[in-house]
Amino acid sequence: MRATTLANFAKFWMATLVLAVVLAASGAAMAGENGEGHANVGGAGPSAPGPAGSTSSGPGFAVGPDAASSGACDVGPSLPSLPTFGEAGDDVKALSRATESYIRNCGCATQACIADALDTYAAALAQVAPRLPPQLQDEANVVAQAARRVRAARTKTEALHALHDAIAIIHKDVELVRAEDPDHPRLTRGGDFVAETLNVASLALEKGGGL
Incomplete structure (x- = not known):
């Protein structure tokens, strides 16, 4: 039982x-x-922020070809916030590419727009300057001076001269670095990128710029 x-x-x-x-x-x-x-087995989880794309106007992002229609150009160039360590040439490259993207994709071809973009660029370069070779540490001032001259120029020709003068100064400084240390070409990258950005600004102004 x-x-x-x-x-x-x-x-x-x-x-x-x-x-x-x-x-x-x-x-x-x-x-x-x-x-x-x-659990999302085999599926995507919640959307995460994507990588720095070419169409965002947030900090650190370059604007893309559709920026003008999306309104991303209204706030001026959006440049990266850079660390205080690492490869200075890479930081200058990031700043330069963002500025060039803004000029190209936002129809920045007037003296006023070019000057404003270069002012922003110069302010960002000043944060990187102490980590550049001594001969290139004045790049931010060269760009800032070019911006002032472009803004004050009475004609497009005068503005272009200002940009060409700045490019010549940067090239001279790059050659000084190269002459002193020819075995380390990476040391001149910062100067090369700045000269390239000034050239992009010059071409934009030459093709369609006015006051």
């Missing part, structure tokens, strides 16, 4: 356990169907 009672008791608890497992599995399935589950 006692053995029969224990057997029935064991069967009862076994049935209860099986029922609990079934109910738990059913609840998990319903949660998955309703999008309430936490």
Whole structure:
């Protein structure tokens, strides 16, 4: 009699356990169907911020070809916030590429727009300057002076002369670095990128610029 009672008791608890497992599995399935589950096996999770794309106007991003229609050009060039360590040439490259992208894709071809873009560029370069070779540490001032001359120029020709003069100064400084340390060409990268950006500004102004 006692053995029969224990057997029935064991069967009862076994049935209860099986029922609990079934109910738990059913609840998990319903949660998955309703999008309430936490696991996404084989699927994408919540959207994460994408990499620095060519169409964003946020800090550190260059504007893309559709920037003018999207309004991203209204705020001026958006330049990266750079660390205070690392390869200075890479930082100058990032600043230069963002400025060039703004000039090209935002129709920045007037003296006023070029001057404003170069002012922003110069301010950012000043943060990198202490990590550049001594001969290139005045780049920010060269760009800032070019911006002032472009803004004050009475004609497009005068503005272009200002940019060409700045490019010549940068090239001279690059040659000084190269002459002193010809075995380390990476030292001149910062100057090369600045000269390239000034050239982009010059071409934009030459092709369509006015006051």
